[in-house]
Amino acid sequence: MLVRDRAFFASMFLTVLADQILLFLVPLVIFQITGNVAWSGLAFFFETLPRYLAFPVAGILCDRLNPILLLRVSRILRAVVCLVGITGQIVFGGVWWLIALSAVVGVLTTQGLLALEMVLVRAFSDERFEKVASYSQLAAQMGVVLGPLTAAYMMAIWPWEAVVFLATGLFFLADGTFLLWRGQGRMEQRPESERRHPVKDLATAFRLVWQIPGLMRAVLQAAGVNLAIGATLATAAAMMTGFYAQSEQTYAWLQVGGAAATFAVLTMTAHIHFGLKTLGRAAYAMILLGIVFTGLGVHPLVYVAGFLLIAGFDKMFNIYVRTLRKEIIPAGEFGKTTGVIICLNNISQPIAGLAVAVFASGDDARAVLLAISGAMAVLGALTFFKRAA
Numbered sequence: 001m002l003v004r005d006r007a008f009f010a011s012m013f014l015t016v017l018a019d020q021i022l023l024f025l026v027p028l029v030i031f032q033i034t035g036n037v038a039w040s041g042l043a044f045f046f047e048t049l050p051r052y053l054a055f056p057v058a059g060i061l062c063d064r065l066n067p068i069l070l071l072r073v074s075r076i077l078r079a080v081v082c083l084v085g086i087t088g089q090i091v092f093g094g095v096w097w098l099i100a101l102s103a104v105v106g107v108l109t110t111q112g113l114l115a116l117e118m119v120l121v122r123a124f125s126d127e128r129f130e131k132v133a134s135y136s137q138l139a140a141q142m143g144v145v146l147g148p149l150t151a152a153y154m155m156a157i158w159p160w161e162a163v164v165f166l167a168t169g170l171f172f173l174a175d176g177t178f179l180l181w182r183g184q185g186r187m188e189q190r191p192e193s194e195r196r197h198p199v200k201d202l203a204t205a206f207r208l209v210w211q212i213p214g215l216m217r218a219v220l221q222a223a224g225v226n227l228a229i230g231a232t233l234a235t236a237a238a239m240m241t242g243f244y245a246q247s248e249q250t251y252a253w254l255q256v257g258g259a260a261a262t263f264a265v266l267t268m269t270a271h272i273h274f275g276l277k278t279l280g281r282a283a284y285a286m287i288l289l290g291i292v293f294t295g296l297g298v299h300p301l302v303y304v305a306g307f308l309l310i311a312g313f314d315k316m317f318n319i320y321v322r323t324l325r326k327e328i329i330p331a332g333e334f335g336k337t338t339g340v341i342i343c344l345n346n347i348s349q350p351i352a353g354l355a356v357a358v359f360a361s362g363d364d365a366r367a368v369l370l371a372i373s374g375a376m377a378v379l380g381a382l383t384f385f386k387r388a389a
Contacts, residue, residue, distance in 0.1 A: 007180035009139035012116070014174035015075055016140040018167040019109060020147025022082075024255060026102045027237040028248065029160050033095050037238035037363050041356025043099050044234035049350040051106030052343050058111040059339020060201045063332075067118035072175055074112035078105050079171035086164045101164070114339055121326060121334065133319045137266045141315075145259040152252030204333065205340040212328055215341065217383040218321055221284060222345035224379035225317050228291040230352030231372045232310050235365040242363025244300045254304060258311030265312040269319055276323060281384055283317035288376050295369030321345070 030043045061070060085101025120136060154163045209215050240251040269279070286309050293306025329337050352372060359368050 005181065007177055007182075009136070011174045011178035011181065012136065012139045013143045014170050014177060015112070016143030017147050017150070018078070018143075018170035018174065019105075020144050020255075021151045021163060021167045021170070022102060022105060023233075024148040024151040024252070025155070025160055025163055026098060027234065028155075028241070028251070029098060030095060031238045031242065031363075035242075035363075037235055037242065037360045037365050038357045040238050041234045041353045041358075041360060041365075043095075043102075044230070044353035045350045045357060046099055047102045047106055048230065048346075048353060050103050051110045052346040052349065054107045054110045055114065055339040055343035055346070056202055056205065056336070057339070058114045059205065059336040059342075061111065062114050062118045062335035062339070063201070067115040067122070067335075070115040071112055071119060072178065074108045074115065075171055075175045075178075078108045078112075079168045079175075081105050081108065082164055082168040082171070086161050086168075090161060110342075114335065114342070117322070117338060118335060133322050135270065137315050137319070138263060138270070141259050141263050141266065144262065145256050148252040148255030148259075152248050155248065201336045202340065205336040208329065208333060208337050209340055209344070214324065214328060218280075218324055219341060219344045220379050220383045221280065222317070222321055223348040224376040224383075225284060225287055225314065226346050226348045227352050227372045227376055228287050228310055229314055230349030231291070231356060231365070231369055232294060232307065233349070234353040234356045235360065235369065236307065238363045239294070239303065239365060240300075243297070243365075244303065246300065254307060257304065257308055261308040261312030262315045265316050266319075269316055276320060279316060280320040280324075283313040283320060284380050284384065286313040287317065288373060288380060291369060291373040291376060295366050295373055297364075297366040 026047065027040045027044065031037065031040050034040075058070075081101060081104045085097055085104070089097035089101075116136075120133070150166070151163055154166060209219065236254070237251060240246045240254055241248060274282070290306040290309030290313070293309065294303050295306075296302055325334075325338055325341065355372070356365055356368050359371075
């Protein structure tokens with residue numbers, strides 16, 4: 001599979017590399033300008049809320065349009081938005097141009113991610129999906145590893161605006177690489193779903209989330225995980241470069257360490273067949289332990305250990321959720337229902353960013369992180385140990 005689909009996975013790597021450069025750059029620049037973790041949390045809220053609210057609409061489009069077309073358009077438009085946003089920042093100044101750029105790119109990333117999910121389901125239908133998802137995550141992790149390092153070391157010699165231009169070029173290169181992929185002919189024809197008004201599509205998706213056994217519990221579990229992810233992403237730059245007084249390069253290596261942990265966990269998941277429930281429970285427990293460690297604040301190495309647990313097992317939990325969706329959602333309703341699910345799963349990320357903005361103080365977010373670990377523990381206890389009806 002990896003040999004015949006090299007261009008596909010190379011394109012995924014380049015796209016993720018560009019996305020990760022932007023994700024690394026935004027909170028760091030915001031904190032450098034303001035010196036306050038609360039501003040980083042507020043910026044994270046404005047960046048992430050639109051991207052997750054866009055998932056239901058993206059899901060409807062994936063059921064109605066060719067996902068390969070949507071994947072390519074989302075990638076090209078991300079490059080265009082980078083050019084427009086950074087030009088506005090250079091001409092007019094102000095950090096809000098960077099926040100707006102990230103928000104719009106995030107919405108387009110939403111469409112690209114959901115279209116990619118559809119492509120994986122339909123073009124690799126002859127493979128065990130846990131294996132396909134693991135390989136796709138591994139390809140993406142190469143971008144996650146190099147993204148922070150590229151951004152950090154380029155920012156040491158270039159202004160951050162130039163690093164955004166670099167990300168723009170990578171989006172264009174990713175699309176050119178995708179054109180070399182010859183697997184489009186393997187795209188399995190989707191079952192024809194009933195044509196409805198988009199509002200009825202959304203109503204159908206919400207009804208399925210409520211009615212299909214196990215889906216609502218999975219949504220609540222993912223919401224707990226994403227509270228931890230959101231709080232970590234919103235505060236990591238401030239905690240490492242502010243509270244722990246580490247350099248930007250050290251923060252970049254922390255991101256690389258998280259990617260390496262993810263690589264190790266995904267390799268294990270791809271080659272060892274875990275039961276689906278075991279996969280979900282183990283990942284949730286490790287992420288919960290990680291957010292507790294990051295909130296203790298007793299030593300930088302304890303924080304690093306927590307960060308690595310969160311980063312590594314987040315993708316294992318992601319495989320659990322994606323596999324569950326594939327198994328129980330009707331094929332003709334997959335796009336719209338998955339869009340609603342991802343929106344519900346991830347809306348807790350901007351909520352976590354807002355909590356940081358309201359309750360964090362200076363560069364210290366320990367109290368917020370510990371409070372979020374408590375909320376995550378409650379959600380896990382209510383969903384993993386409640387007997388199915």
